[in-house]
Amino acid sequence: MILPHLSALGTNGNYWSVGSSAGLFWMLAAVAFLSPLAQQERSVATLLPLTVLAQLLTASVVNTGFLQPLRQVKDLRAYTAVTLLPGGGKLVLSQPLHDYLATGRAQARAAGLEVGTPVLDLSGRSPGLLYVLETRPLGIPYLIGSYPGRYEYPGSSAVAVKTLGLENCADLAQSWVLIEPEGPRHLDQASVMASFGAGQADYVAAATFETPVNHGDLPNARQFLFKPVRPAALAEVSCREARRQRPDGQKWNQ
Structure with a gap:
């Protein structure tokens, strides 16, 4: 849960803003917390939406970097x-x-x-x-x-x-x-x-x-x-x- 914030150390930026670039670790933490459901044969129904959400989160971060690159004139x-x-x-x-x-x-x-x-x-x-x-x-x-x-x-x-x-x-x-x-x-x-x-x-x-x-x-x-x-x-x-x-x-x- 704290790994995204660790990635922000030394950046002199907002830890939530910078940490969101490594937000996949938050998704992995959610997987760890929900792992007991796998023992109840409910893993597919629970983890599939979470997997899709993780991919959308990653795609959103990458797309933002393309559209608004730091100190660039256009995307x-x-x-x-x-x-x-x-x-x-x-x-x-x-x-x-x-x-x-x-x-x-x-x-x-x-x-x-x-x-x-x-x-x-x-x-x-x-x-x-x-x-x-x-x-x-x-x-x-x-x-x-x-x-x-x-x-x-x-x-x-x-x-x-x-x-x-x-x-x-x-x-x-x-x-x-x-x-x-x-x-x-x-x-x-x-x-x-x-x-x-x-x-x-x-x-x-x-x-x-x-x-x-x-x-x-x-x-x-x-x-x-x-x-x-x-x-x-x-x-x-x-x-x-x-x-x-x-x-x-x-x-x-x-």
């Missing part, structure tokens, strides 16, 4: 844009999201971004782009930004600084940077860059593209992909110096 059955993924995989996406990923990939390749290059994502919301570009995200795979309004995650930039402190200065020195200055979840670009001795003057804009439109709490905004212009050796020295000057005394990778 999934209207999607036709086939998007190629690393490794030969394919996804059928909405046209705006497909165009965003295709444009980002084309512009990044034209600007000289190679597969496996370290990239620092300060947009706060675009880990999928880095995956499509086949780059290596620094820090953690998703440096999530703060959610304005309903959900607030303070300290997102501080978390980024901490996790980037575990990266080697050599990787940070050659990393590209993705930013979204007017985006609703962007991280503090200045403070994060300063943690490894860099600033915006050390980069040049290599690509610009618009994020896709959706029906969630993320309006479209302009993103910039920056390419490092400082010599890598000088950038490494600045990174090590910035880490030596940190007041918290934490041990960082050099």
